[in-house]
Amino acid sequence: MRPVHRRIPLGKIAGTLAVAWFLAAGRPDAAAAAVAVPSSHPNQLVAVKETLFFVADDGIHGRELWAWHPAPENPDGICGLVIDLVPGPKGSEPSGLSNCGGWLYFKAVASSSEAMFYQCNPDTLAVETIKDAQGMPVSAQEAQTPHLVAPDGKTFFCLSYTVENVNPSGDKSNPTTAWLWRGTCGTPTLTPLLALPELCRAGPHEYCLLDEKTLLLSCKGYILALDGASGNSHKIKIGRTEEDSGFFGISKIIAGEAAFLGSTPETGLDLWLTDGTQQGTRLVKDIAPGGASSGIRELCPLGKETLLFAATDDIHGLELWRTDGAPDGTELVKDINPGVAQSDPYNFHSVGDDVYFVADDGIHGVEPWRTDGTPEGTRMLLDAYTGSKGSNPWEIESENGLLYFCATSSLYGEEVFVSDGTSAGTRVLADIVRGNAGSGPDNLCTLSGRVFFSCDEPVYGEELWMSDGTAAGTRLVMDIYPALPNPSSSPREVTALGEKVCFVASSPSHGKELWLSDGTDAGTGMIRDIAPGAGDATPRQLTSAGDRIFFTANDQSHGEELWVTDGTEDGTVLLCDFWPGGESSAPEHLFVTADGLYFTADDGQTGREPRFVSRNGGLPVLLGDLVPGPVGAESAGFFDIEGRVYGYFRETGSFMGLWRFMPDTELTAVAVKRVPYPAPIWEPGTLPPGELIHTSVTCFSERDVLLAGLLYPPTGDDSGPQPVWMDHYAYFCLYTDAYGAELWRSNGTLEQTLLVRDCNPGPASSSPAQLCVLKDILYFVAEDYTNTRVVWRSDGSKDGTSVIHPQIDFETYDAIAAMELQVQGTLWVAARSLISGQDYPCLIQIKANAKYSFEDFNPKPHVFIPRQLTVAGKRIFFTADDGIHGEELWTSQGNIIENTVMVKDILTPVEQEALIQEGR
Numbered sequence: 001m002r003p004v005h006r007r008i009p010l011g012k013i014a015g016t017l018a019v020a021w022f023l024a025a026g027r028p029d030a031a032a033a034a035v036a037v038p039s040s041h042p043n044q045l046v047a048v049k050e051t052l053f054f055v056a057d058d059g060i061h062g063r064e065l066w067a068w069h070p071a072p073e074n075p076d077g078i079c080g081l082v083i084d085l086v087p088g089p090k091g092s093e094p095s096g097l098s099n100c101g102g103w104l105y106f107k108a109v110a111s112s113s114e115a116m117f118y119q120c121n122p123d124t125l126a127v128e129t130i131k132d133a134q135g136m137p138v139s140a141q142e143a144q145t146p147h148l149v150a151p152d153g154k155t156f157f158c159l160s161y162t163v164e165n166v167n168p169s170g171d172k173s174n175p176t177t178a179w180l181w182r183g184t185c186g187t188p189t190l191t192p193l194l195a196l197p198e199l200c201r202a203g204p205h206e207y208c209l210l211d212e213k214t215l216l217l218s219c220k221g222y223i224l225a226l227d228g229a230s231g232n233s234h235k236i237k238i239g240r241t242e243e244d245s246g247f248f249g250i251s252k253i254i255a256g257e258a259a260f261l262g263s264t265p266e267t268g269l270d271l272w273l274t275d276g277t278q279q280g281t282r283l284v285k286d287i288a289p290g291g292a293s294s295g296i297r298e299l300c301p302l303g304k305e306t307l308l309f310a311a312t313d314d315i316h317g318l319e320l321w322r323t324d325g326a327p328d329g330t331e332l333v334k335d336i337n338p339g340v341a342q343s344d345p346y347n348f349h350s351v352g353d354d355v356y357f358v359a360d361d362g363i364h365g366v367e368p369w370r371t372d373g374t375p376e377g378t379r380m381l382l383d384a385y386t387g388s389k390g391s392n393p394w395e396i397e398s399e400n401g402l403l404y405f406c407a408t409s410s411l412y413g414e415e416v417f418v419s420d421g422t423s424a425g426t427r428v429l430a431d432i433v434r435g436n437a438g439s440g441p442d443n444l445c446t447l448s449g450r451v452f453f454s455c456d457e458p459v460y461g462e463e464l465w466m467s468d469g470t471a472a473g474t475r476l477v478m479d480i481y482p483a484l485p486n487p488s489s490s491p492r493e494v495t496a497l498g499e500k501v502c503f504v505a506s507s508p509s510h511g512k513e514l515w516l517s518d519g520t521d522a523g524t525g526m527i528r529d530i531a532p533g534a535g536d537a538t539p540r541q542l543t544s545a546g547d548r549i550f551f552t553a554n555d556q557s558h559g560e561e562l563w564v565t566d567g568t569e570d571g572t573v574l575l576c577d578f579w580p581g582g583e584s585s586a587p588e589h590l591f592v593t594a595d596g597l598y599f600t601a602d603d604g605q606t607g608r609e610p611r612f613v614s615r616n617g618g619l620p621v622l623l624g625d626l627v628p629g630p631v632g633a634e635s636a637g638f639f640d641i642e643g644r645v646y647g648y649f650r651e652t653g654s655f656m657g658l659w660r661f662m663p664d665t666e667l668t669a670v671a672v673k674r675v676p677y678p679a680p681i682w683e684p685g686t687l688p689p690g691e692l693i694h695t696s697v698t699c700f701s702e703r704d705v706l707l708a709g710l711l712y713p714p715t716g717d718d719s720g721p722q723p724v725w726m727d728h729y730a731y732f733c734l735y736t737d738a739y740g741a742e743l744w745r746s747n748g749t750l751e752q753t754l755l756v757r758d759c760n761p762g763p764a765s766s767s768p769a770q771l772c773v774l775k776d777i778l779y780f781v782a783e784d785y786t787n788t789r790v791v792w793r794s795d796g797s798k799d800g801t802s803v804i805h806p807q808i809d810f811e812t813y814d815a816i817a818a819m820e821l822q823v824q825g826t827l828w829v830a831a832r833s834l835i836s837g838q839d840y841p842c843l844i845q846i847k848a849n850a851k852y853s854f855e856d857f858n859p860k861p862h863v864f865i866p867r868q869l870t871v872a873g874k875r876i877f878f879t880a881d882d883g884i885h886g887e888e889l890w891t892s893q894g895n896i897i898e899n900t901v902m903v904k905d906i907l908t909p910v911e912q913e914a915l916i917q918e919g920r
Contacts, residue, residue, distance in 0.1 A: 038059075038886050038907050039881065039885075039886030039887035039888065039907060040056040040057050040058055040059075040886070040887070040888055040889075040905075040906035040907040041056065041057065041879075041886075041887050042054045042055065042056040042066070042868075042879050042887070042888065042889045042906070043055055043056075043868065043879070044094070044095070044097045045868045045870040045877060045878075045879070046097040046098065046099055046104065046870070047099065047870055047871060047872035047873075047877075048099045048102060048103065048104045048120075048122040048872075049102060049122045049123070049872075049873070050070050050122075050872055050873030050874075051067055051068065051069050051070070051122040051123075051125075051872060051873075052067060052068040052870060052872040052875075052877050053065065053066070053067050053082070053097055053104050053106075053120070053122075054066050054067070054068075054097075054889065055093075055094050055095075055097070056889070056906050057091065057906075057907070058081065058906050058907060059089075059907050060089065061081060061084045061087075061088070061089065061091060062086065062088065062089045062090045062091020062092070062093075063091035063092070063093050063094070064081060064082070064083065064084055064085060064086075064091050064092055064094065065081075065082040065083055065085075065092075065094045065106065065108070065120070065127070066079070066080065066081055066082060066906070067079070067080070067082045067125060068872070068877065068889070068891070068903055069125060070873060077903075079889070079903050079904045079906075082120065082125050082127065083120075083127045085108050085109075085110050085118075086109070086110065092108035092109050092110060093108065093109055094106045094107065094108040094118075095107050095108070100156050100185050101154050101156065101185025101186065102122065102185060102186070103119050103120065103121065103122065103185050103186050104119065104120040104122060105117065105118070105119050105120075105130075106118055106120070107140040114139060115139065115140040116129055116130070116137050116138070116139065116140050117129070117130035117137075117138050117140045117158075117190075118130060119186070119188055121186070128188040129188065130183075130188050130189070130190060131188060131189055131190070132189070132190055132191075132192065133189060133191065133192075138181070138190055154184055154185050155182065155183070155184060155185075156182075156183050156185060158181050158183065158190070234278070235278075236274060236276075236277070236278050236281050237278070238262045238264055238272060238281060238283070239264040239265065239266075240264075260272055260273075260274070262283075263293070264291075265291050266286075266290070266291060267283060267286045267290075267291070268286075268288055268290070268291050268292045268293040268294060269293035269294060269295065269296065270283055270284065270285065270286060270287060270288075270293075270294050270296060271283075271284045271285075271296055271299075271309075271323070272284065273325070284323055284325060284326075284327065284330055285323070285327045285330040287311050287312075287313050287321070287330070288311075288312060288313050288314055289313070289314055290314075292314065294311045294312055294313065295310070295311060295312050295318060296309055296310070296311045297309065297310050297311075297346075298310045298345065298346055298348045298357075300348035300355055300357075302322065302355055302371075302372075302373045306322055306323070306324050306373055307322065307323050307324075307325075308320065308321070308322050308333070308348060308355050308371070308373065309321055309322075309323070309348075310344070310345045310346065312342065313332070315340075316332060316335050316339070316340065316342075317337065317339075317340055317341050317342025317343070317344075318342035318343070318344050318345070319332060319333075319334070319335055319336060319337070319342065319343055319345065320332070320333040320334055320336060320343070320345050320357070320359070320371065320378065321333060322373050333371060333373060333374070333375060333378055334371070334375045334378040336359050336360075336361050336369070336378070337359075337360060337361050337362040338362075341362055343359040343360050343361055343362070344359065344360060345357045345358065345359040345369070346358055346359075355370065355371050355372075355373075357369050357370075357371070360390065361380065362388075363388060364380060364383050364387070364388060364390065365385065365387070365388050365389050365390020365391070365392070366390035366391070366392050367380055367381070367383055367384060367385075367390055367391060368380070368381040368384070368423075369381055381423055384407065384409050384410075385408055385409055385410050386410045387410075389408075391407045391408055391409055392407065392408065394406050394407070404416060404417070404418055404429070404444055404446065404451045404469075405417055405419075405444075406441045406442065406444065406453075408438070409428070409436075410436065411428075411436060412428045412431050412435075412436060412438065413433070413435070413436040413437050413438025413439075414438030414439065414440050414441060415428050415429065415430070415431060415432060415433075415438055415439055415441060415455075416428070416429040416430070416432075416441045416444070416451070416453055416455070416467070417429060418467075418469055419762070419764075425762075429467055429469075429471065429474055430467070430471045430474035432455055432457055432465070432474070433455075433456075433457060433458065439455035439456055439457055440455060440456045440462075441453050441454065441455040442454055442455075443491060443492060443493070443494040443503070444494075445494040445495065445496060445501055447496045447499070447500075447501060448499060449468060449469075450466055450467065450468055450519060451466070451467050451469070452464060452465070452466050452477070452494050452501050452503075452517075452519070453465055453466075453467075453494070454490070454491040454492070454494065456488065457476070460476055460479045460482075460488075461481065461487055461488030461489070461490075462488035462489070462490045462491070463476055463477070463478070463479055463480060463481070463488065463489055463491065464476075464477040464478065464480070464489070464491040464494070464503065464505070464517060464524075465477060466519045477517055477519060477520070477521065477524055478517070478521045478524040480505050480506070480507050480515070480524075481505075481506060481507055481508060483508060488506075489505040489506050489507060490505065490506060491503045491504065491505045491515075492504045492505075493539075493540070493541075493542040495542040495544055495549060496544065497516065497544070497547075497549055497565075497567050498547065498567065499518060500516050500517055500518045500519075500523070500567065501516070501517055501519075502514065502515070502516050502527070502542060502549055502565070502567065503515055503516075503517070503542075504538075504539045504540070504542070506536070507526065508534075509533075509534060510526055510529050510533070510534065511531060511533075511534050511535050511536040511537065512536040512537060512538050512539070513526050513527075513528070513529060513530060513531070513536075513537050513539065514526070514527045514528065514530065514537070514539045514551070514553070514565060514572065515527060516567050527565060527567065527568070527569060527572050528565075528569045528572040530553050530554075530555045530563070530572070531553075531554060531555050531556045532555075532556075535556050536554075537553040537554055537555060537556075538553065538554055538560075539551045539552065539553045539563070540552045540553070541587075541588070541590050543590040543591075543592055543597070544592070545592045545597065545615070547566060548564050548565065548566050548571075549564070549565050549567075550562065550563070550564050550575075550590055550592070550597050550599075551563055551564075551565070551590075552586070552587050552590075554584065555574065557582065558574060558577045558580075558581070558582065559577075559579060559581070559582050559583050559584030559585065559586075560584035560585070560586050560587075561574055561575070561576065561577055561578060561579075561584065561585055561587065561601075562574075562575045562576060562578070562585075562587045562599065562601065562613075562620070563575060575613060575619075575620065576613075576619055576620050578601045578602070578603045578611075578620070579601075579602060579603050579604045583604060584602075585601040585602050585603055585604075586601065586602060587599045587600065587601040587611075588600050588601070588608075588635070589635050589637045589638060589647075591637065591638035591639070591640075591645075593640060593645060594615075594643075595614060595615060595663070595664070596612055596613050596614040596615045596616075596663070597612065597613050597615075598610065598611070598612050598623075598638045598645060598647070598661065599611055599612075599613075599620075600633075600635045601620075602632055603622075604630070605630060606622065606625045606629075606630070606632065607625075607627065607629065607630045607631045607632020607633070608632035608633060608634070608635070609622060609623070609624065609625055609626055609627075609632055609633060610622075610623040610624060610626065610633075610635070610638075610647060610649070610659075610661060610669065611623060612661070612663040614663075621663060621668075623661050623663060623668045623669045624659075624661075624668055624669035626649050626651075626657065626659065626669065627649070627651060633649035633650060633651065633657075634649065634650035635647060635648065635649050635650070636648035636649070636650070636656065638661070644660060645660070645661045645662075646658060646659065646660050646661070647659050647661065657671055658671070659671055724771045724772060724773055724778065725773075726773045726776065726778055726796065727776065727796065729745045729746065729796060730745065730746050731743060731744070731745045731756070731771060731778055731794075731796075732744055732745075732746075732771075733767065733768045733769065733771075739755060739758045739762070739763065739765075740760065740762075740763050740764050740765030740766070740767075741765035741766070741767045741768070742755060742756075742757070742758055742759060742760070742765065742766055742768065743755075743756040743757060743759065743766075743768045743780065743782070743794065743801070744756060745796060756794060756796065756797070756798060756801055757794070757798045757801040759782050759783065759784055759792065759801070760782070760783050760784060765783070766782035766783045766784065767782060767783060767789075768780045768781070768782040768792075769781050769782070770818075770820055770821040770822075772821050772822065772823045772827070773823070774823045774826070774827050776795070777793050777794070777795060778793065778794045778795075778796065779791060779792065779793050779794075779821055779823075779827055779846075780792050780794070780821065781818050781820075781821060784803055784815075789817065789818065790803050790804075790815040790816055790817055790818065791803070791804045791815070791816045791818045791821065791829060791831070791846070792804065803815045804816060804846065806846065816829060816831050816844065816846075817831060818830060818831040818844075820866070820867065820868070820869045821869070822869035822870065822871055822876055823871065826846065827846040828843065828844070828846075828869055828876055828892075829843070829844040829846060830843060830844075830866040830867060830869055830878070831843075831844050842866070843866050843878070843892075843900070866878050866879075866880045866890075867879050867880070874893060875891050875892065875893055876891065876892050876893075877889060877890065877891045877903070878890055878891075878892075882902070885902060885905045885907075886905075886907060888902055888903070888904065888905055888906055888907070889902070889903040889904060889906065890902050890903060891903050
């Protein structure tokens with residue numbers, strides 16, 4: 001049923017789509033078959049010159065750095081271990097492998113259990129530890145590998161945090177937490193460029209290059225403009241003093257200027273522009289005169305020279321505004337909800353010469369609107385629910401070029417709606433319960449061109465349904481509770497697991513248990529009867545962690561405890577009985593990171609406290625008894641900031657403690673700050689109120705505290721694929737409210753920064769990825785309005801951008817469903833077979849004329865999973881599982897069938913090649 005209204009930004013649904021369908025190889029037995037053969041699991045493939053570096057486990061040394069290296073005496077090259085940094089089977093777990101100026105850089109945990117920076121010469125394969133000028137290793141415990149390489153191709157910048165309050169000079173009298181370093185590619189010495197100021201927001205995605213040499217960093221009170229070559233810097237302030245200036249991030253560069261939101265006591269929060277100098281920094285307009293904030297948000301382009309946004313002045317509430325960058329060109333478009341009341345416009349979507357958005361005019365409720373930027377051209381698009389109630393969508397998801405959402409309409413009641421981004425193309429998915437009674441849909445989950453949801457229908461009750469986006473393709477998956485009158489299985493927590501969905505449902509014989517479905521009646525069944533018989537296990541909190549799902553359940557013997565499933569009966573097990581016997585530890589706040597699962601549970605002795613279980617296995621551990629004694633600490637949940645895990649835990653009736661959790665250290669949990677509870681509201685740019693907690697063991701910068709306060713709950717990751725260059729234009733994926741995530745191009749000027757094509761029309765995203773250029777043609781993988789992710793080609797124009805339909809012997813095939821592209825003489829595609837009657841992952845070549853040659857060398861095609869296509873020299877490398885050797889490294893030259901071979905069965909315990917060095 002429809003929940004209490006909450007605003008969900010439609011446009012923010014865009015992003016890179018899940019690839020679980022590909023990793024599952026398209027068949028139920030694929031994952032099980034792949035796991036059955038021991039594998040070295042090569043990953044992080046990076047080419048530097050003609051050498052391929054990667055991380056693998058040979059069963060002897062643990063996960064360490066490996067390489068394939070060309071050798072004159074061996075036409076097949078040499079593949080071997082580069083260095084054993086941690087002798088023995090534990091491994092140093094190298095990460096962040098990156099090609100920087102023709103050298104390999106990476107992080108690894110050495111024998112000291114502290115992560116360090118390393119560089120490797122691709123010619124000699126010599127590995128060196130990165131150090132500072134005093135010869136001390138630079139800690140990479142919480143650092144980024146080199147990024148932001150300067151245009152000279154030799155200079156790079158990286159960010160790191162000092163450990164134990166020691167700055168890079170070794171002086172403990174002036175502790176700091178974050179440093180910006182400058183390095184020269186190939187030289188194992190970093191120079192500390194500057195200590196990042198308090199509240200500096202210069203994380204890996206939070207500073208930018210304004211031009212060829214100027215680096216901008218957003219700090220509290222000013223923007224720091226830094227000459228990346230000389231290290232000289234100057235501050236840009238917008239207030240009379242630093243204390244009067246507030247900056248909230250730096251946006252993408254537009255026509256040589258950076259746009260940002262700034263605040264001063266005289267102007268409040270408004271839109272500003274800067275060219276990197278104090279003189280070239282200006283306020284666009286003081287919309288709410290004086291110190292009041294204009295509350296600007298939802299910037300959206302209208303044509304080439306105009307921005308639309310929501311703002312409020314001293315006369316009108318939050319309404320629709322426009323600007324051309326000049327004070328006189330910044331004005332209210334229309335007072336949609338007249339007077340001091342507000343229409344609260346949001347979810348802006350630019351389509352052609354118009355922008356669509358959602359607003360409330362005070363008469364029709366929250367409904368869709370459109371505007372051409374003039375008062376006369378601003379009008380309501382559709383009154384979906386006649387009267388003042390509004391349609392108020394909920395459970396919004398996107399898949400395969402379509403937008404799905406639940407909404408209430410006058411004609412259909414509560415049903416699932418589907419939209420291609422236009423008014424004419426927005427319709428009810430299927431009138432499941434005829435008339436305006438509504439089926440009360442919920443639990444939407446999109447997967448591989450399908451949408452799963454639960455709804456209540458008079459004949460079957462509330463059951464699981466599925467749709468391919470058409471009315472004819474909308475159907476009941478299975479009547480799990482097939483008794484009369486119509487009791488319901490009431491599916492809940494529908495969660496993707498590979499190519500299937502996992503969910504909780506009730507059945508007559510087994511009670512409320514965990515189920516799995518591929519969308520068919522035959523492919524739907526209970527995973528395991530956790531509480532044997534008709535009793536309810538009541539699984540809850542299904543939390544996805546890659547190929548597994550964590551959840552809580554009660555097997556009627558151990559109480560409610562933490563469980564995990566891989567979708568099989570044998571792989572569904574109790575992780576730990578925290579409160580032994582029939583009592584329940586009742587785990588809550590399940591939070592997955594790259595390292596493992598954080599959660600809270602009550603063991604009957606320490607009370608409810610934070611705990612952690614590693615992805616690598618083992619039993620869960622207690623992170624700390626934050627409130628000593630059996631009472632425990634009331635938690636507000638965990639969240640992640642730049643790889644650091646935090647959580648708020650209530651200490652008393654009026655205070656919450658902000659803690660940071662580090663399960664891989666002896667501390668495990670450290671108090672950062674104490675904040676009032678309930679938390680008061682604070683303005684952006686100010687520190688959340690509370691008391692910093694200083695300890696003799698560690699120190700946290702105020703920047704960390706600010707981020708922890710302002711980003712809770714945490715924001716999503718908007719990072720996209722790396723741009724590519726073709727004919728002096730950069731091609732890249734850019735998200736806008738108007739079009740979603742689509743393909744754009746730019747030559748560095750505002751006039752020539754243009755959408756190439758809206759591949760998935762309207763605000764839904766095609767999410768271009770795997771961008772690569774071959775013979776003046778750009779290839780990429782993206783969605784269109786009918787297919788799953790397919791291969792596109794573009795010459796840079798709208799008309800020259802289209803889906804590839806390859807031909808062989810004058811026979812035209814369907815679009816190529818693909819997940820990875822790579823160029824090596826021709827275009828290589830990790831895709832699904834196009835041969836009639838077959839459906840399995842394979843490797844394809846596409847020539848420049850869009851014809852392709854197809855050969856399948858794999859004897860067990862349902863197991864073969866080509867991934868991580870990487871070009872090194874004249875070869876293309878990838879990982880695959882042929883069903884015999886497990887997932888190992890493969891390579892190909894030219895013709896697929898003749899020259900595609902496994903490089904090495906790394907897990908086989910044979911004598912290693914001569915690449916290995918002594919660990920250091």
